[in-house]
Amino acid sequence: MAEHPAYPVGLRLTGRRVVVLGGGQVAQRRLPALIAAGADVVLVSPEATASVEAMADAGEITWKRRRYQEGDLADAWYALIATDDHDANTRASAEAERHRVWCVRSDDADAATAWTPATGHSEGVTVAVLTSSARERDPRHTAAIRDAVIEGLRDGTLVAPHHRTRTPGVALVGGGPGDPDLITVRGRRLLAEADVVIADRLGPRDLLAELPPHVEVIDAAKIPYGRSMAQEAINNALIEYAKQGKAVVRLKGGDPYVFGRGMEEVQALAEAGIPCTVVPGISSSISVPGAAGIPVTHRGVAHEFTVVSGHVAPDDERSLVDWPSLARLTGTLVVLMGVDKIGKIAETLIAHGKSPDTPVALVQEGTTAAQRRVDATLGTVEETVRAEDVRPPAVIVIGEVVTIGPGA
Known part of the structure; x- marks a missing residue:
């Protein structure tokens, strides 16, 4: 035998x-x-x-x-x-x-x-690897071959084109905090299968260079808006490309639903009758602090963390954030999109009871090669941001957890 x-x-x-x-x-x-x-x-x-x-x-x-x-x-x-x-x-x-x-x-x-056999699965396909005879059986070798094939299918380096007609549609893919290795397996596979990619500025840009030449890559920031609002123009572009029968990926930074306006795009696609798949991504609100050595929770220090948008100042009538309540919390506060408003944010938190000595860390370009961390306190953070020339994108972490990591 x-x-x-x-x-x-x-x-x-x-x-x-x-x-x-x-x-x-x-x-x-x-x-x-x-x-x-x-x-x-x-x-x-x-x-x-x-x-x-x-x-x-x-x-x-x-x-x-x-x-x-x-x-x-x-x-x-x-x-x-x-x-x-x-x-x-x-x-x-x-x-x-x-x-x-x-x-x-x-x-x-x-x-x-x-x-x-050594088996693995990737989106409806089972890969099974066997040696040709008992004499040549090497389970570690067959498992290594299995792993290489599955990894290639999942990350897009091994692309097998579909020969049956695919249903046109849009995938909203959360690209994670910036490091291309931190996109999900499913997100990377869909990206490899796309005909059109409409990408945000904060998406993992390095992945775009890996796409085949026939893939049309569009910078969402450069879509001609005309008289339309920026988001409306992006919605229209998604719909039009999908109606052309193309597989469209909307590549977004972080997670599509964490300050990413992903639901607005989902709603617009639903109204147009376009099928949509949402692929969650790793939010910068937890991954960037982690990459900088900051746990957003820690036993005996913080039992909760709160994530807020700082794109409008606390005294702006458009703000939906209850800053006085946040000032009374004892846990960690993570602020996204708040670099240019951090002075007002710190002033408001202090005015409602937060100590000026509360530790603050700003992590710029988190998880990328350009990552840097700047530490301050609520009382000094505005001056520190100016002196250190901290620029977006940066995640701001406020609370005692800032002082306990190895980078503190």
């Missing part, structure tokens, strides 16, 4: 009996995929790991708490033999052979009638 290559096949196990012998680490790794395939899984083992036991308690598998007995593989379509009893494994393997049940053995691949 070892002289011939294994024949790869995909088993459709929905509703079909699968018997697993042994409740240890092998079963713990293999059971989730069998459950996801819809198999009727019967586990035979006197003991099981905590995770396997939890699957049984949840009703995902049937657990017979005993050792293997002759007849356990009757009516099974597939068997996984993974006990620490070699003799029991051999007897079960022989029973599987008599009943023509495809059987995997964790202790002896040569004696098995089936092998488990």
Whole structure:
């Protein structure tokens, strides 16, 4: 048998009996995929790991708490033999052979009638890697190949074009705080499949250079607005490109719904009958402080953190922020888009009870190569911003957590 290559096949196990012998680490790794395939899984083992036991308690598998007995593989379509009893494994393997049940053995691949490939998934595609014969079996090598293929599909470096017609639409992708490695796997894949990308200034710009030449990249800040409001013009561009049958990605910094006006775009697309997918992103409100060594919460220091927009000053009638209430909180305050208003913000917080000695950190260009951190207090922050020439984009962190990180 070892002289011939294994024949790869995909088993459709929905509703079909699968018997697993042994409740240890092998079963713990293999059971989730069998459950996801819809198999009727019967586990035979006197003991099981905590995770396997939890699957049984949840009703995902049937657990017979005993050792293997002759007849356990009757009516099974597939068997996984993974006990620490070699003799029991051999007897079960022989029973599987008599009943023509495809059987995997964790202790002896040569004696098995089936092998488990190294598998991974990427948006509707399953990648399974097998060695060609038992003599050449190297699980680490096949797993490495699997990982390389899946990673390539997920990050867009391995692009497989769709040959079936895709439904045109728009994906609102949160690009994260700036470092291109911090975009989500799904966001990067959709970006690699896009025909048109409409990008914000604060999106991860380095990713745009990786796009194929045919992808049209549009700077949202440079869309000709005419008599339209900027956001209205962006909405119209999304709709028009989608109506042309193109896959459109709206690449935004951070998360689309955290001060990103993402819902306005979703609503405009819905009114136009354009399907839209929203891909969350890592918000700069937590990732940028973290990159600068600042935890927004810490045991015994801060039990809550509040994120506010500082794009309008506290005394501006358009402000929706309850600054007096924020001044009374003891946790962390994170201010986005507030560099040019930080003087008024600090003055207001102090006027409503915050100590002028409250620590403040400003993290400019967080998570990028240009990142820098400037520390101050509420009483000195306005002067510090001017003296240090702190410019947007910068995340402002106010509270005692500023003093406890390694960068303090």
